[in-house]
Amino acid sequence: MSNVLYSIFPSENFIDLGLYQYGWEQCDPAHSFGPAARNHYLFHYVISGTGTLTAENSRRESVTYNVKSGQGFMLFPHQICTYIADSELPWEYTWLEFDGLKVKEFIETAGLTMNTPIYRPRHKDIAQQMTYEMLYIANHSQESPLHLIGHLYLFLDYLAKSNSSPIQTQGNRMRDFYIKEALSFIEQNFQNDISVEDIAAFCNLNRSYFGKIFRDTVGKSPQEFLISYRISKAGELLKMTSLSIADIGNAVGYPNQLHFSRAFKNVYGVSPRAWRYEQQEKME
Structure with missing residues (x-):
């Protein structure tokens, strides 16, 4: 039996929550990765064994942590890190690399940040359910x-529940209400000429305060x-x-085709026409 499973997710069309790569490995003694940085969130759960993680905190200082079985560690986008399996009792771990517009909220609920990247579950039974999903x-x-x-949604739900406290949940309740209201407004009106001011007004919030809690929760500004x-x-x-490029641009809130093409290329790196051609090639 192979000591590693590794897969790359075949689709990137999920904006709220997307999966990139995932797997399981029984590491060789002193097996290491890094120093390197990822483009997305990457979570490892240690099934057995032990090892060390060295990762940057929010002040770009390198901090070393010991991580053992029953624990895990979260790596954040663009964070430089190195992790090394123990030379005598190496890690067996499973991992998921993921990202999306709602991921930051889930991770913060679980109490994981660049300054506190080690997962030490408060609720072992829920942690077992999380491991099963991984x-x-x-x-x-x-x-x-x-x-x-x-199953990725179930993993994040168990991740948050296994490490959250009642105080954290209650403290975020009002903020979460406003963000849900804002997301609902965007989903129902994105095709119209709406602005950040319109979204803040719908939530009955000051634009500056709304922008702050939105970025803190979602990880992007309302405009982004x-x-x-x-x-x-x-x-x-x-x-x-x-549908034609112009009709699609108009349908998603860009009556000006030039503005639509520019915005699309900023996100996908190619023009709408080139992207459509690439997708058709993949389906043939």
């Missing part, structure tokens, strides 16, 4: 993308989120319909 994903790469994303949401919807229309 291993399920690692062992079912043949399942559909939507199926795997469903609105653009990402519109472009993700445009991607769906480009892939699933034969």
Whole structure:
């Protein structure tokens, strides 16, 4: 039996929560990775063994942590880190690399930050359910993308529940209400000429305060989120319909085709026409 499972997720069309790569490994003694930085969030759960993680904190200072079985560690986007399995009792771990517009909120609920990256679950029974979801994903790469994303949501739910406290949950309740209201407004009105001021007004909040709690929760400014949401919807229309580029731009809130093409390229790196062609090539 191989001592490693490794898979790359086949689709990147999930904007709220996306999976990138995942797997399981029984590490060799002193096996190491890094120093390197990831583009997305990467969570390791240690099933057995021990090792060390050296990672930057929010002040870009390198801090070393010992991580053993029953614990885990979160790596953050663009954070330089190195992790090394013990030379006598090396790690067996499973991992998921993921990202999305709602990920930052889940991770903060679990109490994980660049300054506190080590996962030490408060509730062992829920941590076991979380581990099951991670291993399920690692062992079912043949399942559909939507199926795997469903299990990724369950993983994040168990991650947050296994390490959250009642005080944390109660303290975030009002902020979460405003963010849900804002997201609902965007989902229902993204195709119209709406601004950040309109979203803040709908929530009955000061624009500055609304922008702060939105970025703190979602990890993007309201304007960045609105653009990402519109472009993700445009991607769906480009892939699933034969509508013209101009019609699709208009349908997602960009009546000016030049502005739409520029915004699309800023997100995907290519023009809408080139992206549609690439997707058609993949489906043939």
